[in-house]
Amino acid sequence: MPVITFANPKGGAGKTTAALLLAIELAGQGKRVAILDADPEQWISQWAALPGKPESIRIVKGANEEALAAQIEVEHARADAVIVDLAGTAGRVVARAIGASDLVVIPTQGAAMDAKGGAKAVRLVRHQERMTRRTIPYAILLTRTNAAVTSRAMRRVQDYLATAGIPVFETTIVERAAYRDLFDIGGTLAGLDPAQVSNLDKAQANARAFAAEAMGRLETPASVPAPRARPGPIVAVPSVRRASPHPTPPPSSYTSPDRCRSASPDRP
Numbered sequence: 001m002p003v004i005t006f007a008n009p010k011g012g013a014g015k016t017t018a019a020l021l022l023a024i025e026l027a028g029q030g031k032r033v034a035i036l037d038a039d040p041e042q043w044i045s046q047w048a049a050l051p052g053k054p055e056s057i058r059i060v061k062g063a064n065e066e067a068l069a070a071q072i073e074v075e076h077a078r079a080d081a082v083i084v085d086l087a088g089t090a091g092r093v094v095a096r097a098i099g100a101s102d103l104v105v106i107p108t109q110g111a112a113m114d115a116k117g118g119a120k121a122v123r124l125v126r127h128q129e130r131m132t133r134r135t136i137p138y139a140i141l142l143t144r145t146n147a148a149v150t151s152r153a154m155r156r157v158q159d160y161l162a163t164a165g166i167p168v169f170e171t172t173i174v175e176r177a178a179y180r181d182l183f184d185i186g187g188t189l190a191g192l193d194p195a196q197v198s199n200l201d202k203a204q205a206n207a208r209a210f211a212a213e214a215m216g217r218l219e220t221p222a223s224v225p226a227p228r229a230r231p232g233p234i235v236a237v238p239s240v241r242r243a244s245p246h247p248t249p250p251p252s253s254y255t256s257p258d259r260c261r262s263a264s265p266d267r268p
Helices: 015-028 043-048 068-078 092-099 112-132 152-164 177-185 200-219
Strands: 003-006 033-037 057-061 081-085 103-108 138-145
Touching: 003 015, 015 033, 015 043, 015 057, 015 081, 015 103, 015 138, 015 177, 015 200, 033 043, 033 068, 043 057, 043 177, 057 068, 068 081, 068 092, 092 112, 103 112, 103 200, 112 138, 112 152, 138 152, 177 200
Parallel strands: 003 081, 003 103, 033 057, 033 081, 103 138
Antiparallel strands: none
16 A cells, blocks of 8 residues: 655645645545654644544554654554654654655745755655665645745746756645634534535535646656666766868967867756
């Protein structure tokens, strides 16, 4: 069964909300879901203490460095999906969870600081790929987006990710009151009252689209680019000129265009 980890070294990126939305959607499809709550804030554990938690969602509290690997193995054997909600730091717990993952979701808001945190998470994934000698599918998930307007900051983040060749979810997590209400009231999106929660139907559609794309990425891991090789040393390669049958000496002010060229490394 798949292990899906939500990671971003920067806190407040929307990891816990995205992890909970995925768990709720999978539980609504009849799947058994285990959530490893490795975030010191324990927001998902607090949600689970409220009324309305589906019986098919199991919460594992206090996942730490010593126990995390064993907890993942235990839940992997008995759940249809294992979701790991990590702390907003870059420690050994994060590295171990990423190394055991079938998909790493990197929630990122549309701001420069969040994009830097997302880039750091990508580097962690690529490091674990080298350590485990396998490809670990991953993708950036843009969170707390505006359904009506794309800000300039968000466009800059999108342009940066596209230029860097980093895979990005087509679905974004839109800022919705319904998502905040889950942590205040408990339960699932289906259990909220549409008369009291604005745009509940749109929040439900957004969560379904995100869950469908996440599971689709598990089925097609080849679509995720492999980590780029580290560029080698710059080597000067002299150009070769063919001798002309009728050579003509150039004037003293003439500068030959045939110079040694250096191969510039690709940007990592």
